[in-house]
Amino acid sequence: MHRFVVRAALLAEDSATLEGAHARQIAVVLRMQPGDEITLVGGGQEARAIIQSVSPERVVATIRGRAASAGEPRVALTLALPLLRGDRSEEVVEAVTQLGVAMIVPYVATRSVVRALGEAKRERWERIARESAETARRGAAPAVGAPRSWAELFDALPRPIVVAWEGERDRMLRDTLPRDALALSLVVGPEGGLADEEIALARANEALIVSLGPRNLRAETAAIAAVAIVMDQLETW
Numbered sequence: 530m531h532r533f534v535v536r537a538a539l540l541a542e543d544s545a546t547l548e549g550a551h552a553r554q555i556a557v558v559l560r561m562q563p564g565d566e567i568t569l570v571g572g573g574q575e576a577r578a579i580i581q582s583v584s585p586e587r588v589v590a591t592i593r594g595r596a597a598s599a600g601e602p603r604v605a606l607t608l609a610l611p612l613l614r615g616d617r618s619e620e621v622v623e624a625v626t627q628l629g630v631a632m633i634v635p636y637v638a639t640r641s642v643v644r645a646l647g648e649a650k651r652e653r654w655e656r657i658a659r660e661s662a663e664t665a666r667r668g669a670a671p672a673v674g675a676p677r678s679w680a681e682l683f684d685a686l687p688r689p690i691v692v693a694w695e696g697e698r699d700r701m702l703r704d705t706l707p708r709d710a711l712a713l714s715l716v717v718g719p720e721g722g723l724a725d726e727e728i729a730l731a732r733a734n735e736a737l738i739v740s741l742g743p744r745n746l747r748a749e750t751a752a753i754a755a756v757a758i759v760m761d762q763l764e765t766w
């Protein structure tokens with residue numbers, strides 16, 4: 530069954546109208562017809578829907594059954610992701626969406642090489658997150674926040690906040706996670722690593738500083754591994 534992540538409000542009505550990329554996908558790529566069935570997904574719910582009319586601009590479907598989606602983790606995990614060179618941030622967005630993050634907050638650190646995220650690129654992250662959520666059979670796509678500076682992160686992120694730091698020697702991520710947490714934020718540093726002053730500011734904001742092990746990981750590997758560890762430790766089903 531083809532899945533389409535839509536605004537949660539669309540699932541509340543008897544009938545839903547899909548436009549833009551979704552309409553084009555259904556009409557032109559999948560060549561679906563009235564009577565065909567699709568799954569609409571949003572806000573942790575999913576609904577069976579029967580197509581009533583199809584055009585490349587607009588698809589109307591009648592909603593039949595709604596149910597909670599099995600694809601949403603209990604913990605709402607936010608990942609603060611530095612802007613990385615090339616397509617590396619996009620690769621992380623794709624992987625961590627599959628693993629179950631609820632929100633991605635882009636940011637720029639002192640040693641970040643890439644220092645600005647244009648609106649077009651931010652929307653590209655959103656599109657990748659939506660498509661990735663559809664393939665992973667999630668019940669919602671992660672939100673992509675506005676870009677922040679390091680200092681702004683600590684007001685923007687849901688607590689508790691955990692920072693993966695290559696200089697940490699004592700505390701491992703897996704031993705730090707509060708078992709019953711319903712929300713958690715994870716911060717990974719940029720290619721050049723996190724500066725001592727950045728770690729000091731994080732500590733001053735009560736962030737927990739953790740290690741991912743004795744090897745020096747690339748930022749994208751660290752982000753994906755850290756999200757996988759959190760989900761492995763905190764997911765229950």
Ligand code: SAH
Binds near residue numbers: 696717723743752
């Ligand atoms: N300072 C490094 C590069 C940093 S790696 C250098 O030698 O160039 C990029 C980011 O990945 C780090 O800031 C950290 O958030 C994360 N990271 C990489 N390896 C890690 C480890 N072993 N433990 C915790 N975080 C790690």
